[in-house]
């Protein structure tokens with residue numbers, strides 16, 4: 265690949281560009297008529313793809329295995345050089361820029377983190393800052409800051425080696441490493457593919473939190489459609505040869521799939537999947553009558569009756585929920601105890617309605633207690649709230665979104681076929697057949 | 703004797719922990735299990751060194767007590783033996799340095815993209831070449847380049863380069879391709895990836911190739927005497943030619959002990975130089 269020949273002047277060119285990647289928000293990306301043909305393959309892996317990736321958004325690439333998601337992603341940081349077309353970042357054509365310099369400004373996360381096993385967590389995270397010439401103190405401070413960001417205690421983890429971390433922790437460090445020099449763009453290739461389902465959900469939530477804070481442009485490949493719905497501001501559904509079947513918001517892809525391929529890809533349960541689109545924070549929470557440990561139960565019951573509620577929520581001195589007591593339970597108690605109820609139905613304010621519903625069903629409580637930062641009690645979400653949200657999101661899916669980014673294939677493959685007459689049209693037929701099977 | 707061995711072992715155990723300590727302050731989190739592991743893997747090394755020392759003492763005692771002829775006594779005089787040994791080590795080390803300087807860069811070059819198509823054929827040749835008998839290589843080369851120290855060195859170098867070349871290539875090849883991609887993806891140049899990722903991860907395999915080469919060199923350096931290269935081989939040849947069994951045995955034992963000692967040094971280096979975290 266050409267990086268190998270171009271690397272010697274990386275040192276000389278890096279000095280003038282090294283100061284760039286400190287923008288706070290993401291940069292837009294444009295793939296302009298990009299085609300990739302691998303040597304010895306008749307069909308291009310990516311075929312005349314034009315695609316806009318808006319700044320500060322998460323764009324998810326999904327599609328069947330081998331359809332060209334990874335190839336498309338790697339053309340953005342030019343780990344794979346496009347055969348044709350241009351890559352434009354924030355209005356600048358980077359197709360001919362020094363690729364090492366380009367990549368120092370683009371975070372890159374791969375499955376299982378791709379951490380270097382012979383370097384400590386801190387060294388791993390500090391690689392790009394070091395290449396950019398940061399001094400030691402600044403790198404050390406940045407490492408700690410990033411470890412905090414990905415919820416790892418710096419004192420505990422900074423000097424560990426990757427093999428001393430769990431899979432999920434390695435993946436977190438991988439994300440921290442990609443964010444080290446505060447790049448405007450983050451590319452992720454099936455980042456959560458190698459961790460167990462529970463850790464995956466947690467990592468997804470954390471990515472959403474991080475993104476809320478940092479507003480990067482994130483392009484993320486996944487084979488898990490639910491993950492795409494959960495994380496994506498926009499979802500691009502690809503077919504063989506990186507043919508864009510639909511590029512739209514999760515709401516509209518679920519509510520109005522463009523064609524049969526997309527419908528098949530979504531699979532069953534589109535209605536339930538819509539529940540993952542709305543977060544507890546986005547629906548109206550109901551207030552609750554609260555009480556504190558040590559209070560007389562009769563006083564709390566009086567307040568519940570006065571408010572016309574069925575339950576009271578007991579919170580500790582830091583406003584963390586401990587118990588949820590019905591009128592009947594309050595009536596039987598003398599004094600409110602401070603023993604937390606282990607089966608309390610609690611969801612975070614960032615959780616999806618799907619999670620909330622699940623929590624309610626599991627605890628058969630008909631409502632879930634919502635907590636915000638530091639597990640502080642925020643309010644209650646109940647089944648009626650969830651039903652209202654479904655109705656609203658279904659209505660929203662019917663509307664046209666006018667700000668949808670551009671995404672299309674100029675279809676070099678089809679263009680060639682239609683221009684050249686009978687023989688290639690046969691190829692086109694077989695190509696369509698293959699597409700329909702997928 | 704028994705007492706001595708015990709003392710030796712105790713002395714080495716003490717030395718061993720002294721060697722290990724400098725690495726330890728950097729060791730994070732789990733010092734207890736790490737120290738245990740450390741001792742487990744060091745134990746083999748301690749036994750190997752103890753064995754070498756015991757064998758050497760046995761040889762010394764035997765030479766002192768055996769009934770030797772005057773010729774044998776002159777040939778096996780401590781000063782003479784020391785001289786042959788030093789010559790032997792010189793020959794070995796010189797060859798080793800040349801081997802490393804040639805084989806490691808060559809191994810790196812052959813695994814880089816422009817030459818990668820050569821990796822498989824070169825590995826095949828290296829494997830075959832290593833199976834060829836050393837004596838044949840030494841003698842053939844001697845006829846070609848002439849006799850003497852340099853001829854001996856050259857043939858030794860060629861012979862011992864193979865394991866180093868092979869292990870350098872294998873060591874680099876077995877580095878996880880995703881790590882290389884992660885490095886490039888972060889904007890490390892191909893040279894940076896080579897020096898900061900690939901070579902450190904290949905170190906364990908490469909070092910074991912170097913150790914193999916050194917042991918080979920000690921053994922085959924004995925053959926150098928056939929081309930007037932000097933070294934401990936002279937004892938073996940004299941012993942065979944003049945039917946002086948004690949001389950023959952002493953020469954053979956010294957070569958073997960030297961090889962074991964160098965193997966031990968190699969293992970210690972491998973242990974110390976192995977990147978932490980692997």
Ligand SMILES: Nc1ncnc2c1ncn2[C@@H]1O[C@H](COP(=O)(O)OP(=O)(O)O)[C@@H](O)[C@H]1O
Nearest residue numbers: 302303309327328329330331332333334335336
């Ligand atoms: N380095 C490569 N050399 C040759 N063909 C490749 C290479 N990388 C990917 N391909 C081919 O390109 C197509 C798309 O691959 P990829 O982008 O990895 O798919 P996805 O990530 O969607 O599963 C596949 O048919 C694959 O065989």
Ligand SMILES: [Mg+2]
Nearest residue numbers: 333334335485
């Ligand atoms: Mg892929």
